[in-house]
Amino acid sequence: MTQVHQSNSHELASAPPAMRSLAHVLQTYPVELPVGRAMWSARVKGRTALTMMSWPGSVPDAVLVFTVLVGNALQHGLCDACGSPTVLHGRLSTTDAKQLLIDVEDPNPSFPYFSNVRAGAGGGVLAGLLQRHVITDLIYAVHAEGRGKTVRAVLDAGAVEL
Template sequence: MTAEPPLLALPLHAAAPTGAPAARSFTTQLPGDPRALYLSRVWVRRIVTVLCWRGDVLRAVEAVTRLVDNGVRHGIPSSVPPPEQQLTLSIATDDTGSLIIDVADLNPAFPDFEAAVSGERGCGLWQVASLGARVTRFLPHEGRGKTVRAVLAPGPVGL
């Protein structure tokens, strides 16, 4: 059986503000391979419970799964040696009650990001946006790679 990723209480990545500061956040490292999907689903269920997020847990799990899948598929350059192939998943709530999901990978490039979010190029980020998330990306101040962020408001998705 695969062990769960560690539960770390660390500051959320400090870029791309959501409009309100993060109230509480947790971060974990995930392998840069398909195991990350299972591990992220288990981990996010636990974290949204710990954070007492007042939103749809299944919606949060689906958003995390799509972001992690994109990170595994497109965010690990082939030049990165296997021991260094990993993603960083951070989950936080802000003062408005929104859930902030960050998935950081090792590839700074993201051609046609807006087209991906609108569904013109692939469907992963479009599916995250269709869950009611505001999807953005940014480059970290330190280090390499990029972070894709999804912000989910609490409560049901408005149709």
């Protein structure tokens, strides 16, 4: 069973410098997503992680964002030149600023049209989530030696759901 990790650092040690948050990371929940069942796994493991971490924000929105990032990694992040991973890696982390950091890694270092997506332009699901302010920030960082990337969506807890 995956454990929630308590963190005393300001960020996950493995995160590239561009991904380091100014907020203090309180907990992180790493997730392995078998490629053939990644969408299903993202929904189930995402909901489980959010429950275990007592995320006070919208769980349905957070699970939607996680599954969209995983879906994008499956659709755009897997390529012949990148190899054929059998597992995608994700991470859900909470911060002392009541933020949720959702990270999804894939083997493709490129993110075409990132600036348009981040601006909420276009008809994609990520752009729509940014337009509706479900995602408060979207960033990505290329891994060392250009072997893949991590895409991070930041969500604020907002009003607590009861």
